[in-house]
Amino acid sequence: MKSFPPSRVTDRIRSDLTRRFIVLRLVQGQCHKCSHTLRGGLFPARKFHPEDGDSTAKITLFTGEIDGYLDLMAKAEVSERLAEVLRDFRVRVVVSTGAGVSAESGVPTFRSAGGLWRTFKAETLATPEAFAENPQLVWEWYEFRRAKIKEVEPNPGHHELVLWERHFPNFTLITQNIDGLHRRAGSSKPIELHGNIMVSRCHKCERRAGEAGLGSDGEIPRCQCGGLLRPDVVWFGEPLPQRELQLAWEASEGAEVFISVGTSGIVQPAASLASVAKEAGAFLIEINPDETEISYKFDETLRQPSGIALPALGRRLGIARN
Ligand code: BJW
Numbered sequence: 001m002k003s004f005p006p007s008r009v010t011d012r013i014r015s016d017l018t019r020r021f022i023v024l025r026l027v028q029g030q031c032h033k034c035s036h037t038l039r040g041g042l043f044p045a046r047k048f049h050p051e052d053g054d055s056t057a058k059i060t061l062f063t064g065e066i067d068g069y070l071d072l073m074a075k076a077e078v079s080e081r082l083a084e085v086l087r088d089f090r091v092r093v094v095v096s097t098g099a100g101v102s103a104e105s106g107v108p109t110f111r112s113a114g115g116l117w118r119t120f121k122a123e124t125l126a127t128p129e130a131f132a133e134n135p136q137l138v139w140e141w142y143e144f145r146r147a148k149i150k151e152v153e154p155n156p157g158h159h160e161l162v163l164w165e166r167h168f169p170n171f172t173l174i175t176q177n178i179d180g181l182h183r184r185a186g187s188s189k190p191i192e193l194h195g196n197i198m199v200s201r202c203h204k205c206e207r208r209a210g211e212a213g214l215g216s217d218g219e220i221p222r223c224q225c226g227g228l229l230r231p232d233v234v235w236f237g238e239p240l241p242q243r244e245l246q247l248a249w250e251a252s253e254g255a256e257v258f259i260s261v262g263t264s265g266i267v268q269p270a271a272s273l274a275s276v277a278k279e280a281g282a283f284l285i286e287i288n289p290d291e292t293e294i295s296y297k298f299d300e301t302l303r304q305p306s307g308i309a310l311p312a313l314g315r316r317l318g319i320a321r322n
């Protein structure tokens, strides 16, 4: 990674901040406003001062040493074969995303360092049994996560996939994510396999109830049938929504290129989609900074964060920028 003097970085960053996304790799820095010190890692710029509405001002508030600016410098090291396949805009492309694609927006993953399941126990929070046992605790946890998700913005990975949807007429986006960031970025019809955290549904009659929240006294909202509402997400041991699963399965069977982005590939049945595509003869790509349990299935891997790899691949393929 090449280092730029901060002044040069600042000019580049300012131009991208107007597009409201950027990821900085920080060695160490201190916010001159609140003196908060940050060390190492990838940070969305808005994380520094989310309350500051003027995004172009944010970088000047930050007086840290910046070790390069990842987005503009990233190269997509893909084979000629892949570039060739994707150069035909009529190719059938399926992109399947997991928590990693939202990591650069500041949404924690489940199983990587800092992931939710490293701190919280899945079985006490994300199972129907947990809800039956302690609906209050489950609701509070989801309220907390909903609030966090509302604070964040889609990142360059999400934005790039919107460009891909416009570029490839045969494009399907499948996601395990419940954060709705693909839709917020502008993807028109992501297949949400595990539901959406912003929506609630009745645990008794299954009726959807849009967005609901705990009452001011902490009371759990109820459906008109009297049943408790719950988040409209898929917990362990529950079936995936039938229509979404069928659409995802069919798209994977018909894929010529299947790109798995930011998923550990552990959770079924979503993890099987790559195999479905492979058996149907698709070319498989994995985008993930780390090796996964299913990495061996892929024809090519890009070991980069998705907010870097996807735009770099898009540029390499000549996909129109806006
Ligand atoms: C980056 C990055 C960057 C970081 N850029 N990348 C034994 C064998 C096989 C199956 C089972 C089994 N025992 C039980 C099962 C079934 C179970 C399952 O698969 N369990 C496994 C854990 C073993 N599956 C189910 O129960 C499913 N239902 C089912 O099977 O139903 C059958 C049925 C049929 C009929 C009737 C009844 C039942 C349901 C699964 C639901 C999963 N739900 C969750 C929670 C959603 C709600 C919530 O958020 O609270 O979904 S769990 C959690 O995992 C969430 C995610 O969508 C899902 C997948 O996680 P994901 O996206 O892969 O995240 P991570 O954290 O694992 O990985 C992130 C990756 O990103 C890492 O690789 C990083 O390296 C990478 N990364 N930064 C790119 N910047």
Ligand code: ZN
Pocket: 202, 203, 204, 205, 206, 207, 223, 224, 225, 226, 227
């Ligand atoms: Zn009901």
